[in-house]
Amino acid sequence: xxxxxxxxxxxxxxxxxxxxxxxxxxxxxxxxxxxxxxxxxxxxxxxxxxxxxxxxxxxxxxxxxxxxxxxxxxxxxxxxxxxxxxxxxxxxxxxxxxxxxxxxxxxxxxxxxxxxxxxxxxxxxxxxxxxxxxxxxxxxxxxxxxxxxxxxxxxxxxxxxxxxxxxxxxxxxxxxxxxxxxxxxxxxxxxxxxxxxxxxxxxxxxxxxxxxx
Amino acid sequence: xxxxxxxxxxxxxxxxxxxxxxxxxxxxxxxxxxxxxxxxxxxxxxxxxxxxxxxxxxxxxxxxxxxxxxxxxxxxxxxxxxxxxxxxxxxxxxxxxxxxxxxxxxxxxxxxxxxxxxxxxxxxxxxxxxxxxxxxxxxxxxxxxxxxxxxxxxxxxxxxxxxxxxxxxxxxxxxxxxxxxxxxxxxxxxxxxxxxxxxxxxxxxxxxxxxxxxxxxxxxxxxxxxxxxxxxxxxxxxxxxxxxxxxxxx
Amino acid sequence: xxxxxxxxxxxxxxxxxxxxxxxxxxxxxxxxxxxxxxxxxxxxxxxxxxxxxxxxxxxxxxxxxxxxxxxxxxxxxxxxxxxxxxxxxxxxxxxxxxxxxxxxxxxxxxxxxxxxxxxxxxxxxxxxxxxxxxxxxxxxxxxxxxxxxxxxxxxxxxxxxxxxxxxxxxxxxxxxxxxxxxxxxxxxxxxxxxxxxxxxxxxxxxxxxxxxxxxxxxxxxxxxxxxxxxxxxxxxxxxxxxxxxxxxxxxxxxxxxxxxxxxxxxxxxxxxxxxxxxxxxxxxxxxxxxxxxxxxxxxxxx
Numbered sequence: 234x235x236x237x238x239x240x241x242x243x244x245x246x247x248x249x250x251x252x253x254x255x256x257x258x259x260x261x262x263x264x265x266x267x268x269x270x271x272x273x274x275x276x277x278x279x280x281x282x283x284x285x286x287x288x289x290x291x292x293x294x295x296x297x298x299x300x301x302x303x304x305x306x307x308x309x310x311x312x313x314x315x316x317x318x319x320x321x322x323x324x325x326x327x328x329x330x331x332x333x334x335x336x337x338x339x340x341x342x343x344x345x346x347x348x349x350x351x352x353x354x355x356x357x358x359x360x361x362x363x364x365x366x367x368x369x370x371x372x373x374x375x376x377x378x379x380x381x382x383x384x385x386x387x388x389x390x391x392x393x394x395x396x397x398x399x400x401x402x403x404x405x406x407x408x409x410x411x412x413x414x415x416x417x418x419x420x421x422x423x424x425x426x427x428x429x430x431x432x433x434x435x436x437x438x439x440x441x442x443x444x445x446x
Numbered sequence: 447x448x449x450x451x452x453x454x455x456x457x458x459x460x461x462x463x464x465x466x467x468x469x470x471x472x473x474x475x476x477x478x479x480x481x482x483x484x485x486x487x488x489x490x491x492x493x494x495x496x497x498x499x500x501x502x503x504x505x506x507x508x509x510x511x512x513x514x515x516x517x518x519x520x521x522x523x524x525x526x527x528x529x530x531x532x533x534x535x536x537x538x539x540x541x542x543x544x545x546x547x548x549x550x551x552x553x554x555x556x557x558x559x560x561x562x563x564x565x566x567x568x569x570x571x572x573x574x575x576x577x578x579x580x581x582x583x584x585x586x587x588x589x590x591x592x593x594x595x596x597x598x599x600x601x602x603x604x605x606x607x608x609x610x611x612x613x614x615x616x617x618x619x620x621x622x623x624x625x626x627x628x629x630x631x632x633x634x635x636x637x638x639x640x641x642x643x644x645x646x647x648x649x650x651x652x653x654x655x656x657x658x659x660x661x662x663x664x665x666x667x668x669x670x671x672x673x674x675x676x677x678x679x680x681x682x683x684x685x686x687x688x689x690x691x692x693x694x695x696x
Numbered sequence: 697x698x699x700x701x702x703x704x705x706x707x708x709x710x711x712x713x714x715x716x717x718x719x720x721x722x723x724x725x726x727x728x729x730x731x732x733x734x735x736x737x738x739x740x741x742x743x744x745x746x747x748x749x750x751x752x753x754x755x756x757x758x759x760x761x762x763x764x765x766x767x768x769x770x771x772x773x774x775x776x777x778x779x780x781x782x783x784x785x786x787x788x789x790x791x792x793x794x795x796x797x798x799x800x801x802x803x804x805x806x807x808x809x810x811x812x813x814x815x816x817x818x819x820x821x822x823x824x825x826x827x828x829x830x831x832x833x834x835x836x837x838x839x840x841x842x843x844x845x846x847x848x849x850x851x852x853x854x855x856x857x858x859x860x861x862x863x864x865x866x867x868x869x870x871x872x873x874x875x876x877x878x879x880x881x882x883x884x885x886x887x888x889x890x891x892x893x894x895x896x897x898x899x900x901x902x903x904x905x906x907x908x909x910x911x912x913x914x915x916x917x918x919x920x921x922x923x924x925x926x927x928x929x930x931x932x933x934x935x936x937x938x939x940x941x942x943x944x945x946x947x948x949x950x951x952x953x954x955x956x957x958x959x960x961x962x963x964x965x966x967x968x969x970x971x972x973x974x975x976x977x978x979x980x981x982x983x984x985x986x987x988x989x990x991x992x993x994x995x996x997x998x
Contacts, residue, residue, distance in 0.1 A: 235831075235860060235861050235862060235863045236861060238860040238861070239857045239858070239860040239861030240857075242853070242856060242857035242860055243857045246849055246850070246853040246856075246857065247846070247848060247849065248848050249848060264634070264637075267637060267638060267641045268637075270641045270642075271637070271640045271641045274640070274641070289627055289634060292623055292627050293623075296619060296623055299619075300619070304846055304848075307526070307527070308527050308846050308847035308848060308887070309527065309842065309843065309844070309845055309846045309847045309886060309887070310840075310841075310842055310844055311844060311845065311846045313811060313840060313844050314844035314845065314854075314858060314901060315861075316810065316811055317809060317810075317811070317832065317833070317836075317838055317844075318832070318833055318858050318861040318862055319861050320810045320826055320827040320829065320832055321827060322827075382618075382619060383463060383518070383519065383522065383618050383619070383622065384463060384466070386619055386622050386623065386626075387463075387466065387511070387515060387622065387626070390622070390623060390626040390627065391470075391511060391626065394626055394627050394629075394630035395474075395508060395511060395626070395629070395630055398630060399478065399508070403481075403482070403485065443813075445772075445806070445811065445812040445813065527847060527887075
């Protein structure tokens with residue numbers, strides 16, 4: 234499909250996305266090493282050393298989504314060109330999300346794979362990959378509503394890293410409603426992540442459809 | 447110079463994102479203290495709270511997102527594109543035409559930032575600690591003025607840290623991401639201290655020891671030394687940022 | 697802008713197919729001769745048009761490429777910026793869209809191009825709204841402000857993704873780069889372009905699909921004298937080719953030379969529209985007519 238090819242080319246030719254993906258993978262490796270080193274020192278950092286780095290690395294995936302979406306609105310009026318070339322907005326939004334997911338999956342898979350110490354339980358890997366990909370979609374959806382990368386990043390990171398942990402500490406039940414629970418405890422929170430992502434994507438589609446360019 | 451500082455202040459306070467940083471930074475900590483009041487009371491009663499003297503001080507960490515945002519956007523706003531016609535032009539072009547002496551510009555910017563953040567720090571520290579006293583005063587002793595000053599210093603140095611990193615990277619997203627994650631409830635730096643003792647000398651860890659007594663840091667640093675370590679980091683990064691800023695093209 | 701000193705002749709043949717109607721046009725667009733010397737790269741655009749034999753009649757087909765705007769009103773941030781705007785742009789003619797700054801020219805064009813939504817009224821190209829066009833870049837080429845490209849992307853990468861979006865081959869990207877004289881800068885990031893280069897990139901994007909309708913918002917803004925002359929010839933030849941050309945501008949002298957029809961808009965209302973001669977009326981020049989029609993408030997020239 235033409236729209237898909239165009240969106241794919243857009244994502245693959247944006248240097249900041251490549252850099253973000255690389256940095257995220259590198260950071261994940263560092264964290265995985267840190268966790269492993271801590272364990273070998275006898276000071277384990279948490280229960281699930283394989284999973285825990287993802288709690289931090291997911292920030293990189295949020296930023297990836299934000300940059301991909303905000304690139305339409307910042308640094309030049311690209312959204313105009315996009316809408317002139319592909320004026321049907323709802324299909325466009327759907328294709329954008331699908332293409333972003335396709336591009337993110339390998340990055341997520343690599344990140345997850347390198348995060349596991351040898352011999353770790355591999356059953357959660359597909360779920361973790363899916364989680365990271367959904368996180369990127371969520372980031373992209375929020376950024377396409379807010380249209381600027383800095384506020385979107387502040388909003389998302391504030392939610393995931395400040396508001397989230399605070400809420401979780403206060404009430405155990407709130408954890409089921411937060412999008413990032415799945416990163417910390419794979420058995421729960423999948424529904425929350427999916428719901429949040431779908432809701433954000435819907436909001437993004439509606440705003441794109443209704444707003445002026 | 448006063449004129450320049452005033453101009454930079456006006457620029458900063460004219461940014462909507464700056465106000466987000468101001469509001470979040472000022473209100474978050476007191477609000478958290480308020481919301482957590484019943485739990486804190488229970489924890490004190492049950493004796494699970496390790497050191498009540500740190501009460502209030504720890505909660506300040508939540509508001510650090512404010513100075514981080516402010517430090518970042520002071521610089522990142524200069525690097526945003528001014529419009530579709532000439533995507534290469536940024537606000538920095540206009541700024542440097544008005545103020546070609548880059549060092550003076552940086553001094554003005556830094557001063558403006560420090561003023562805003564110090565005021566914010568004072569307000570939020572006062573609010574948080576007063577609130578803590580009002581709610582739990584019986585159990586928690588009032589902190590010494592030196593510790594309060596240290597907290598304000600930590601706050602200001604954090605903003606300068608964000609500012610310096612943004613100056614070096616010319617990009618707001620990288621420092622924003624790093625520092626917000628780090629200011630979260632379980633920071634990366636803290637984790638790293640479990641891996642290597644050297645991590646205790648990272649700016650935010652060392653700096654925290656200026657005013658937080660018990661946090662289980664592997665390496666105990668005296669408050670004054672801690673302050674110097676953090677300041678050294680900030681000065682080094684600012685120096686690097688200033689040199690790069692002087693030498694680079696816009 | 698760089699003056700290339702090689703002789704290049706580019707002949708591009710594009711075929712715009714109207715699937716719904718089932719007929720075809722074959723355009724031989726712009727043959728450009730780039731000559732060394734003071735003329736610069738913008739010279740001699742020679743265009744030819746070939747019709748397919750099964751075509752019923754030129755006039756009937758041509759009317760399909762009309763632009764019709766009817767009773768368009770637009771409110772933005774609680775201010776009404778367009779009041780009941782109606783006009784047409786016909787094929788084979790250059791339609792000039794004149795007005796002071798803030799009159800509503802860009803707003804009207806953005807509504808025509810499906811970027812903004814009007815509160816009421818319709819804006820149709822070939823009888824359909826822009827959003828309903830299939831592969832719109834093969835029908836309409838639009839040049840708005842700037843280049844429409846992301847700062848970090850190279851010119852070629854930008855044109856390639858746009859080409860892909862409408863099913864156009866990659867080679868079109870290189871072809872249009874040559875037409876506007878940006879081949880040497882194809883690998884440069886759009887953020888490093890000067891004002892003139894950005895406009896040319898925008899124009900290249902508009903020409904990717906070899907469209908039958910051209911909508912240009914202040915096209916000579918940012919171009920140097922050679923570029924302005926090139927644009928003038930390009931617009932005249934495009935219209936002679938049978939394309940519908942809608943140009944907004946506030947350079948009266950320019951428009952007076954190339955426009956066949958003129959629409960004057962002021963403060964969101966169409967003041968007059970008609971043929972150039974009719975609009976100029978008894979005034980000496982179009983500029984005199986314009987100022988008489990849009991008499992500014994006492995004192996302020998803005």
